[in-house]
Amino acid sequence: MKKFVVYIIIILFILFCILFSISHIFNAKYSSEDIYNLVQKGIENMQDMQNVCIERKNEMGLVKFYYKGNKRKLLVMESNEDLSLSYSIVDLDKEKQYNVSDEKKLMFIQNETYFNKGLQYDVFDSISSKGYNFWIELSYIKDEKINEKDCIFVKEVTYNRQEDGTYKSNSDSDEDIRAYWIEKSTGFILGGATIKPTQTNATPEAWINSITFGTVKDSDFDLPTGYTVYDRSE
Secondary structure (H helix, E strand, O other), X not given: OHHHHHHHHHHHHHHHHHHHHHHHHHHOOOOHHHHHHHHHHHHHHOHHHOEEEEEEEEOOEEEEEEEEOOEEEEXXXXXXXXXXXOEEEEEOOOOEEEEEEOOOOEEEEEEOOOOOOOHHHHHHHHHXXXXXXXXXXXXXXXXXXXXXXXXXXXXXXXXXXXXXXXXXXXXXXXXOEEEEEEEOOOOOEEEEEEEOOOOOOOOOOEEEEEEEEOOOOHHHHOOOOOOEEEEOOO
16 A cells, blocks of 8 residues: 555656646747847847947946947947046948047047947857857746836856767856846847846846937037047057
């Protein structure tokens, strides 16, 4: 009789594990491939950054990024730090960067051949590059409506190559990882945070308040006149 009860308990335990696994699979509404495709959709919706304005807020303040052709402008709207920088313009055609302080009437010029296109491209590049020693995927955590945006909350999972040639994820690690909020309708990555692998809730460290297209003008990249210029590009 006791053996029978033990067998029943074992069978029930196995059934519970199977049901739990099935439930977990169905609760994972987005596979890593689904999330990759969503981020890629966001890249396509960015229209190659040809005429885009992005407003982003983080603990340091509020900034606007203007992109048009081969130019990018970073405009400081609000700052929680004592910054003299008012805005910075990168012109890849001239291979120069112009850092401007309206307060001090100064402009610093330096050589520059690259500008960052933002979080969307950084994340897409990281999940598109599958290296020999490791690769990164995004794993679904949950649906979340945040700042009136309908998003999915995801985390980075890194697979590292072991000595035997197999790959192991960092899911059991206690090291901090990156997590993101991706808007379902557009694929735009609107925010990011640093979390533990087992963490399911977080507050954005940075958040994109708005993304607008077709509003950037050539005059947004006009340089000031009458300022003291320090040219370090020569």
